[in-house]
Amino acid sequence: MQKYIDFLKERIGKEKLLKIAFISGxxxxxxxxxxxxxxxxxxxxxxxxxxxxSSYKNELQEEVEGMLEKIDGVGRVEVMITFSGTEEYIFAExxxxxxxxxxxxxxxxxxxxxxxxxxxxALISKVNNxxxxxxxxxxxxxxxxxxxxxxxRTVSTVLGIPTxxxxxxxxx
Numbered sequence: 001m002q003k004y005i006d007f008l009k010e011r012i013g014k015e016k017l018l019k020i021a022f023i024s025g026x027x028x029x030x031x032x033x034x035x036x037x038x039x040x041x042x043x044x045x046x047x048x049x050x051x052x053x054s055s056y057k058n059e060l061q062e063e064v065e066g067m068l069e070k071i072d073g074v075g076r077v078e079v080m081i082t083f084s085g086t087e088e089y090i091f092a093e094x095x096x097x098x099x100x101x102x103x104x105x106x107x108x109x110x111x112x113x114x115x116x117x118x119x120x121x122a123l124i125s126k127v128n129n130x131x132x133x134x135x136x137x138x139x140x141x142x143x144x145x146x147x148x149x150x151x152x153r154t155v156s157t158v159l160g161i162p163t164x165x166x167x168x169x170x171x172x
Contacts (some may be wrong), residue, residue, distance in 0.1 A: 055088060082133050
């Protein structure tokens with residue numbers, strides 16, 4: 001790294017290099033400050049920091065349908081996805097340790113609270129989406145073994161579920 005800095009000092013000059021570094025730093029800070037004035041776009045299906053499971057399910061079904069429609073012989077397709085359970089929220093915790101003497105110590109966990117719109121709420125550190133329990137695929141090519149095999153493999157791969165949790169049939 002030092003080799004590159006020395007090269008730049010030699011080519012540009014020490015004073016100009018310092019000016020460029022200073023201006024770049026100021027520009028970076030300005031970008032960060034200005035970004036606070038633009039609204040943050042929430043991910044699709046999110047309401048008030050929590051995921052709307054219905055929107056999540058619809059988006060997932062549409063994505064799978066779009067993928068399956070691209071397979072030769074599938075034709076029109078409808079997908080239904082079922083879940084076991086709901087989403088799980090993992091809240092950020094702060095661990096406080098206190099020592100009463102050299103042999104005893106106590107640990108205390110507290111949720112990290114943030115202020116949002118004048119109200120305090122727990123900070124979400126991770127959201128685990130609900131587990132997919134099954135998928136039904138109804139398509140024009142559902143009577144063809146070749147098409148069914150392609151659908152089974154595609155759905156299993158895309159959603160990360162075993163083929164025993166997938167059912168494919170012909171669309172009437």
